[in-house]
Amino acid sequence: MSSETAKATLIAAARDARERAHAPFSHFKVGAAVESVDGDVTTGCNIENASYGLTLCAERVAIFKAVSEGIRKFRSLTIVVDTDELTPPCGACRQIIWEFCGDIPVTMANLAGRTETMQMSDLLPKAFDARFLVD
Numbered sequence: 001m002s003s004e005t006a007k008a009t010l011i012a013a014a015r016d017a018r019e020r021a022h023a024p025f026s027h028f029k030v031g032a033a034v035e036s037v038d039g040d041v042t043t044g045c046n047i048e049n050a051s052y053g054l055t056l057c058a059e060r061v062a063i064f065k066a067v068s069e070g071i072r073k074f075r076s077l078t079i080v081v082d083t084d085e086l087t088p089p090c091g092a093c094r095q096i097i098w099e100f101c102g103d104i105p106v107t108m109a110n111l112a113g114r115t116e117t118m119q120m121s122d123l124l125p126k127a128f129d130a131r132f133l134v135d
């Protein structure tokens with residue numbers, strides 16, 4: 001698969017997942033697709049709760065779904081929204097993406113076909129991670 005085809009496939013998967021967003025409070029629907037090094041694609045959507053702080057972002061749903069299926073090595077993450085300005089992952093998600101996926105490329109896309117790709121090390125410079133945990 002060419003990288004452009006892979007990119008289009010991942011955007012389509014995240015776009016489908018976005019349709020399943022449960023966002024009755026913000027009405028802001030987000031879809032995500034995380035790609036493993038073996039080419040598995042796992043999707044997620046944001047899932048809100050009346051107790052707002054319990055809301056899960058699409059990126060974390062996708063990553064946690066994949067991890068729960070035994071997938072541990074990731075190649076890329078794609079996020080789809082319906083805003084003119086492309087939406088980057090929130091701070092909490094950046095920490096989770098870094099922890100599970102490391103310095104992967106993150107593609108942000110919208111329904112109009114605009115895309116931008118950034119490396120995680122640019123989205124989360126000087127990240128805290130398990131390397132700092134000493135016994």
Ligand code: THU
Pocket residue numbers: 023026028029030045046047048055056057058059088089090093
């Ligand atoms: N949201 C995501 O799903 N991903 C992000 O990176 C940013 C925010 C969701 C959470 C909430 O359901 C809605 O967007 C508004 O914050």
